[in-house]
Amino acid sequence: MLFRQIMDPSLAQYAYLIGCQQTREAVIVDPERDIDRYLEIAEAEGLTITAVTETHIHADFLSGAREFAERTRAKLYLSDEGDSDWKYGWADGHGYDTTLLKNGDTFQVGNIELKALHTPGHTPEHLSFLVTDHGGGASEPMGILSGDFVFVGDLGRPDLLESAAGVIGAREPSAHRLHESVQQFLELPDFLQVWPAHGAGSACGKALGAVPMSTVGYERRFNAAIDAASRGEEQFVQAILDGQPEPPLYFARMKSLNRSGPPVLGELPTPRHLSTEELERASGRVDAVVVDTRTDRKRFMKAHLPRSLYAPLGKSFPTVVGSYVDPKEDIILVIAPDRVDEAVRNLIRIGLDRIGGFIVPDELSQAGSLVSTKIVSFDELEELASNDLTVLDVRGAAEFARRRIPEAINIAHTRLRAQHHEVPSQGPIYVHCQGGARAAVAAAFLERMGHEVLFIDDLFSNWQAAAGAPG
Numbered sequence: 001m002l003f004r005q006i007m008d009p010s011l012a013q014y015a016y017l018i019g020c021q022q023t024r025e026a027v028i029v030d031p032e033r034d035i036d037r038y039l040e041i042a043e044a045e046g047l048t049i050t051a052v053t054e055t056h057i058h059a060d061f062l063s064g065a066r067e068f069a070e071r072t073r074a075k076l077y078l079s080d081e082g083d084s085d086w087k088y089g090w091a092d093g094h095g096y097d098t099t100l101l102k103n104g105d106t107f108q109v110g111n112i113e114l115k116a117l118h119t120p121g122h123t124p125e126h127l128s129f130l131v132t133d134h135g136g137g138a139s140e141p142m143g144i145l146s147g148d149f150v151f152v153g154d155l156g157r158p159d160l161l162e163s164a165a166g167v168i169g170a171r172e173p174s175a176h177r178l179h180e181s182v183q184q185f186l187e188l189p190d191f192l193q194v195w196p197a198h199g200a201g202s203a204c205g206k207a208l209g210a211v212p213m214s215t216v217g218y219e220r221r222f223n224a225a226i227d228a229a230s231r232g233e234e235q236f237v238q239a240i241l242d243g244q245p246e247p248p249l250y251f252a253r254m255k256s257l258n259r260s261g262p263p264v265l266g267e268l269p270t271p272r273h274l275s276t277e278e279l280e281r282a283s284g285r286v287d288a289v290v291v292d293t294r295t296d297r298k299r300f301m302k303a304h305l306p307r308s309l310y311a312p313l314g315k316s317f318p319t320v321v322g323s324y325v326d327p328k329e330d331i332i333l334v335i336a337p338d339r340v341d342e343a344v345r346n347l348i349r350i351g352l353d354r355i356g357g358f359i360v361p362d363e364l365s366q367a368g369s370l371v372s373t374k375i376v377s378f379d380e381l382e383e384l385a386s387n388d389l390t391v392l393d394v395r396g397a398a399e400f401a402r403r404r405i406p407e408a409i410n411i412a413h414t415r416l417r418a419q420h421h422e423v424p425s426q427g428p429i430y431v432h433c434q435g436g437a438r439a440a441v442a443a444a445f446l447e448r449m450g451h452e453v454l455f456i457d458d459l460f461s462n463w464q465a466a467a468g469a470p471g
Contacts, residue, residue, distance in 0.1 A: 001112055001133040001142075002045055005195065005212055008032060010318050010346050011061055012201035014212065016145060019047040020110020022135050027051040027109040028074075029129070029145055030197050031064035032349050033265055035071065038064075051109045053077040053101075055147025055197055056126040057086060059160055059251040060204060061318075061349045062262045069096040070264050077107050081118045082125030085167075090261025101127060111135030119149040119185070121178025122156030122204070130192075143193030144216070149178075150185055151196045153209035155225040157244050160204075164251035175237040182229040182236075190217025201315055203251075206244050243398040246412040250322030250350050257351060265353070269344055271333065274357040276367045282332055282356055283307070289325055289448075292334040293317070293343060294361055297440040301455060303370040308334070310444035312437075313343055320441045322350045323414045330356035334364065373443055374454045378463040381430060381456060391430045392423060394442040395460075399434065403464060413438040420449055432456035432463075 002019040017038060019026035026047040028038050031054075042049050052068045056079065068074040078088045080100035091098045099107060103118035115130040128149050130141035148156035158174035161167040193215055200210035207224065219226055228239040257263070274282065282288050283305060290308035294300050300310050311320040313335065325331060335343055335358050344355060364370060381389070391405050394413040404410065411419045413433065423429060429451050433439040436457045443455040 001136055002026070002047065004041060004045075006038065006041065007199070007212070008061075008349070009201075010315055011349065012199045012208070012315075013061060014195070014197055014199065016195060017041055017045075017047075017049070018109070018112060018131065019045060020112050020135055023110035024048060025050045025110040027053060027077075027112070027114065028064075028068065030054045030058070030147065031068065033062045033064045033067055033262065034268060034345050034348060035064045035067045036268075039072075049074055051075045051077060051107070053114065053129070055079075055128060055145065055149070056123045057088070057255060057258045059164055059247070059255045059258075060202065062254060062351050063258045066090060066096075066262050067265055069094075069098075071266075073097065075099065077101055077114075079116075079118075079125040079127045081127065082120065082123070086123065086125045086259065089259055108134075114145075115141070117144075117184065119147075119181040121158050121174055121181045122148040123161065124174075124177075126156075126181075140189075141192060143195050143213075144188065145195050145197075146185075147197045148204050149181060150194055150219060150223070150226075151198060151205050151208045152194070152211045152214045152219070153223055153225075154205040154207045155182070155223070155229075155240060157205050157240070159241055159244050160247060160251065160255075163244070164247040165255045166252060171241055172237060175240050176233065178240065179229055179233050179236050182226055185216065186220060186226070188216045190215065190220065192216045194219060203245060203247055203319070245396045245398070246415050248319050248323045248414040249417055253327070253351060263351070263353070265348060268341075268348065269353060269355045271340060271344065271355045272357045273337070274332065274359050276359070276363060278357065279332065279359050279367050282330065285330070287328065288330040288332060288356065290332045290334060291321060291325065292444075293339070294334065297436065297457070298375070299361075300444070301373040301375055301440070301457075303364065303372055304444075305334070305364065305367060306369075306371050307448045308444065309448060310441050312441075313339055313346075316437065316441075317343070318346050318350050319414060321347065321352060324417055324441070324445050325352055327352055327354070330354045332356050333358035334361055336360060371447075373447060375457045376430070376454050377458045378432075378456060378460075378466060379458075381463070382466055388427075389430055390424050390427055391432065392442070392446075393432060394438050395433050403460075405432075405463065413442045416442055416445060420446065423451060425451070428452045428454050430454050430456055432458070432460065434460045
């Protein structure tokens with residue numbers, strides 16, 4: 001058996017290529033939409049991807065399952081569990097070779113067997129897969145593809161149907177179902193490897209570990225969420241729901257598209273290098289948005305195009321653009337040419353396909369008048385404390401509840417586009433977070449919406465120290 005874990009660091013997402021080296025067939029599990037990466041890896045290993053499966057209807061990226069079915073005619077193995085609202089609406093009626101799976105169903109790719117286990121809680125239809133290498137002589141599974149059910153050190157959050165997809169009243173029932181699934185997990189043998197769909201940095205849980213895989217026995221002993229499940233169902237429900245971060249706005253759209261059918265991508269977009277004249281025309285359109293990807297936020301604040309968004313190209317890039325960009329807008333990137341492909345892949349993975357072109361940062365000075373954003377520190381905020389200030393804290397609600405500036409408004413940066421009407425329209429807005437990164441992207445968005453903004457580029461601990469507040 002050939003086993004490859006394929007990571008997307010921006011979404012902290014793991015796909016899995018599992019191949020039978022005797023028949024040269026392979027299955028891809030939880031693929032993202034730019035499937036050329038997986039095809040290249042399989043080809044380099046002398047394998048053909050003949051089957052595609054996924055653990056559930058994803059919220060944080062567009063699935064590549066339909067892309068495989070369209071481009072390679074690979075067989076689809078998809079969940080038929082859950083209620084009628086969470087079925088794969090696109091899998092039938094398009095001529096795809098689809099097998100729908102219930103709890104206990106199995107399928108084989110070459111001499112490798114995958115057995116579906118219904119493990120609801122994160123989502124109603126969620127499946128995990130036990131993997132057995134019959135070609136290698138095994139009669140028991142080697143590991144479990146746990147999807148967003150069991151992570152290293154955590155469990156998948158059960159609140160997303162409500163907090164992201166808008167299914168009111170789903171949080172507690174989902175948490176109870178997750179508790180039941182944990183009992184099923186604890187019946188598995190300790191030696192089984194655990195292969196999760198996400199790692200540290202994903203918004204699909206609150207305390208995911210950075211180690212890429214684990215074992216049932218290790219998680220039984222050291223997973224804090226599983227430990228909470230052992231102390232009683234009601235205590236578990238409270239613990240698993242407490243402190244979950246606000247999901248990015250784009251999660252609801254991903255859920256809907258992955259259920260009804262992700263648009264077929266085909267080839268990756270290839271944005272053109274725009275002239276400054278083309279940039280001026282494009283950036284003035286109401287259906288276009290400039291996304292500045294420079295990683296040095298001080299340089300952005302010093303000089304940037306009017307009404308441009310700030311989304312540094314790194315691990316937070318999909319979260320930021322997914323939270324602030326409308327999929328109907330044409331995106332113009334400010335970016336180094338050698339990073340265009342990276343940005344394009346990040347964008348199409350969350351369904352932002354309208355990429356109209358790019359310019360390089362050194363060309364900004366030729367693109368007309370630039371604007372700046374005033375940067376202040378918490379010391380300067382304290383000096384102004386006698387005045388009526390509007391302070392916007394863009395940390396998560398759990399962070400805000402622990403320690404906050406008196407009278408500050410709290411809107412998580414991932415929810416600001418939907419809630420910016422709650423920000424006062426009069427007077428300057430002082431924007432802060434924990435260390436400056438989230439406040440920087442929020443400040444740029446608020447300026448785009450017409451607010452006067454002062455960006456607090458400072459550590460929140462400096463305010464705590466000055467105010468004599470405990471950490």
